[in-house]
């Protein structure tokens with residue numbers, strides 16, 4: 080369980096988030112959505128303990144292991160995924176069934192021994208996905224998981240993470256601009272606006288009221304103008 084109470088985050092004089100009260104529970108998949116710059120990544124970085132609130136408190140249940148897939152990641156020239164695996168795991172890991180399953184799921188075979196800095200955005204994205212779960216997190220944060228990926232990989236990744244969340248009963252937090260991705264992966268949607276929680280509802284409530292999440296978000300963007 081992770082609880083945010085009265086959280087505020089400022090960057091200099093700019094108040095990015097304010098008065099945030101949220102609880103995330105085990106076995107729950109939650110999406111954070113809203114316009115560019117509304118504070119989605121800031122919110123998940125606070126949850127991940129990567130940055131600290133300016134005001135308020137974040138309480139995390141003990142022994143939480145947090146994994147995060149970033150929108151991109153820059154590695155020093157020459158870094159290879161195979162080196163990173165040796166860093167995070169022992170050598171025998173590469174012989175495990177688990178590893179073989181992940182290589183297949185993220186289509187890593189041809190890129191594992193290549194310099195990450197020479198890979199395409201989509202290839203790096205697949206590596207970031209793999210690294211986000213290498214330490215078996217019980218809180219997994221996916222920030223724009225399928226953005227920039229070809230359709231085949233989008234379908235493959237969504238299906239992988241649908242099964243992953245069912246199996247592992249983690250807290251899954253996703254940041255996304257793609258309503259269909261959110262509907263496929265999440266039970267609950269938090270919409271941010273002006274640095275606050277504008278709406279916090281289950282997908283079922285949203286679809287009952289608006290038909291689809293896409294229709295709900297179009298209404299949100301219409302009011303933003």
Ligand SMILES: Nc1ncnc2c1ncn2[C@@H]1O[C@H](COP(=O)(O)OP(=O)(O)OP(=O)(O)O)[C@@H](O)[C@H]1O
Nearest residue numbers: 090091095113114115116117118119120121122254
């Ligand atoms: N390290 C930082 N220093 C200063 N300002 C920052 C920093 N990180 C984020 N911001 C600002 O905070 C605001 C929220 O940024 P954030 O990345 O959380 O938005 P977002 O909702 O994830 O946006 P997007 O949909 O474009 O990815 C933006 O105005 C951004 O410029």
